[in-house]
């Protein structure tokens with residue numbers, strides 16, 4: 001099955017909306033320099049299915065902040081897949097913030113997706129779940145994001161091969177802030193590539 005067909009199976013009725021988002025990423029996203037030109041061929045697997053792989057880690061009806069959302073990843077694919085979520089896309093850079101606002105309007109998501117300009121460490125709201133991808137290492141994420149989900153929420157991050165080493169490097173910080181970290185392998189569709197998800201929660 002091609003990645004776009006996998007996405008069609010995962011998204012069902014929302015396929016048209018996710019397809020529109022892929023169009024935006026592949027045109028305006030590239031023109032505005034938010035996506036590399038070579039990404040066009042891998043939008044479905046590397047960006048959409050990869051983002052959707054976090055969906056099962058987010059409880060029903062959660063408030064979510066997607067830190068360092070960039071062109072909207074993983075926040076927008078999650079918002080399209082999960083109409084029960086209220087999502088804030090947090091992004092400090094003006095061009096990305098503008099792109100996010102226009103994209104959310106275009107996709108008809110503005111009722112439950114808010115775009116906010118700023119850095120994680122300057123945000124004073126608390127959410128049920130923090131999501132992120134490709135923003136910082138575990139130590140930095142802990143410092144910036146803990147106040148955004150403490151004491152009852154969690155952080156779920158898409159991570160690469162180095163995540164276990166990053167957890168070792170952050171072990172003192174984790175202990176000091178009484179947080180625990182786990183690495184799970186997740187995927188959005190049985191034929192999709194597996195990816196690593198880091199989950200950080202307060203120790204109970």
Ligand SMILES: C[S@@+](CC[C@H](N)C(=O)[O-])C[C@H]1O[C@@H](n2cnc3c(N)ncnc32)[C@H](O)[C@@H]1O
Nearest residue numbers: 067068069070073074092093119120133134135
């Ligand atoms: C490599 S991009 C990843 C974008 C997107 N999450 C993705 O996976 O395609 C990193 C993003 O994090 C943002 N960023 C960097 N430091 C940040 C901070 N302290 N708080 C919030 N966002 C931050 C950058 O502006 C940038 O858009």
